[in-house]
Amino acid sequence: MTGSRRAVVTGCAGFIGSWVAEALVADGWRVLGIDAFRGDAPDERAANLNALAREPRFRLLEADLLKADLDGAFRGHPMVVHLAGQPGVRASFGAGFAGCAADNLGATQAVLEAARTAGARRVVWASSSSVYGDAPERPCREDAPTWPRSPYGVTKLACEGLASVARTGGLSVTGLRYFTVYGPRQRPDMAVRRMCEALAGGPAFPLLGDGSQSRDLTHVADAAEATLRAATAAEVADVYNVGGGRAASLAELMAELAALAGRPVPALTRDPARGDVRHTAADTSRARRQLGWRPRIGLREGLAGELAWVRARSGRFAAEAPIGVPAALEAALGR
Numbered sequence: 132m133t134g135s136r137r138a139v140v141t142g143c144a145g146f147i148g149s150w151v152a153e154a155l156v157a158d159g160w161r162v163l164g165i166d167a168f169r170g171d172a173p174d175e176r177a178a179n180l181n182a183l184a185r186e187p188r189f190r191l192l193e194a195d196l197l198k199a200d201l202d203g204a205f206r207g208h209p210m211v212v213h214l215a216g217q218p219g220v221r222a223s224f225g226a227g228f229a230g231c232a233a234d235n236l237g238a239t240q241a242v243l244e245a246a247r248t249a250g251a252r253r254v255v256w257a258s259s260s261s262v263y264g265d266a267p268e269r270p271c272r273e274d275a276p277t278w279p280r281s282p283y284g285v286t287k288l289a290c291e292g293l294a295s296v297a298r299t300g301g302l303s304v305t306g307l308r309y310f311t312v313y314g315p316r317q318r319p320d321m322a323v324r325r326m327c328e329a330l331a332g333g334p335a336f337p338l339l340g341d342g343s344q345s346r347d348l349t350h351v352a353d354a355a356e357a358t359l360r361a362a363t364a365a366e367v368a369d370v371y372n373v374g375g376g377r378a379a380s381l382a383e384l385m386a387e388l389a390a391l392a393g394r395p396v397p398a399l400t401r402d403p404a405r406g407d408v409r410h411t412a413a414d415t416s417r418a419r420r421q422l423g424w425r426p427r428i429g430l431r432e433g434l435a436g437e438l439a440w441v442r443a444r445s446g447r448f449a450a451e452a453p454i455g456v457p458a459a460l461e462a463a464l465g466r
Contacts, residue, residue, distance in 0.1 A: 138155050139211045139212065142165075146317055172318070201244075213239065214257045214358075215238055217231045232282075254294075256290070259309060260374070263278070265410070269410060270415075273417055280407075291369075310412075322384070335397040337401045340407075348430060373418060
């Protein structure tokens with residue numbers, strides 16, 4: 132790859148990673164994407180790269196970050212966007228912790244060391260709102276106390292410590308605390324995706340608890356824009372909150388989707404899950420002020436886009452009139 136604007140995106144076939152890789156390519160970057168294609172849905176990960184398959188400015192390296200020659204791969208790439216890792220609060224308990232620690236802590240340390248060795252200018256990496264736990268004040272700022280309630284959140288907070296160490300060596304590193312990202316390509320285990328799948332004839336949505344727990348939902352297009360801005364800003368802070376600015380309860384999400392679909396979301400009530408927090412809400416004033424970023428996609432149009440994407444994938448509802456899809460999401464849906 133030649134040219135001065137070259138970036139590496141780890142986890143490039145993932146939900147957020149594929150959107151970020153596309154955003155960088157669209158912005159004129161030449162991108163080396165790295166992905167191990169592990170997890171519960173490897174076919175979906177491969178499909179996430181369909182839009183980049185014939186893009187000459189994108190190259191794919193299938194590799195495990197803990198085994199690959201990252202020094203060589205990163206050489207000549209001034210920007211590293213590290214989005215690989217093991218997601219999921221519930222899966223990080225018990226036997227799942229070893230993999231979570233390796234894929235989050237171990238891989239992040241490997242990426243930071245390789246970036247420094249290769250002379251990268253900046254590393255932008257995916258932290259999480261899980262570092263806050265149940266924040267006593269909402270919306271929470273980046274200087275709020277961090278009290279994670281899950282091993283997953285602990286690994287993300289520890290990664291922030293690794294980033295701090297890397298900065299002492301002169302590397303520009305900024306972490307993005309993403310708040311519940313949703314939209315087309317969302318992982319199959321996430322709540323909005325499961326609600327949409329239930330409306331498309333899949334299994335009933337497992338409603339954990341009474342539905343009053345709320346999340347600050349961030350559309351993936353907004354998350355990708357925040358990531359691109361963090362990559363290109365002249366100066367960056369250590370961490371930024373990336374949130375959609377609209378907290379909604381699970382019950383509210385189900386009601387919104389029911390209104391869009393013209394039918395209730397099939398659901399089964401289950402006990403609350405271990406490690407889940409009650410509420411999240413992000414103060415994004417730092418990102419707005421320093422990065423010039425703000426969320427653009429409203430909750431209703433974002434939900435409409437994800438429901439349309441799930442319907443298109445499932446092949447169901449063929450005889451029904453399609454819901455309206457916002458113009459901002461047309462490209463994401465391949466239309």
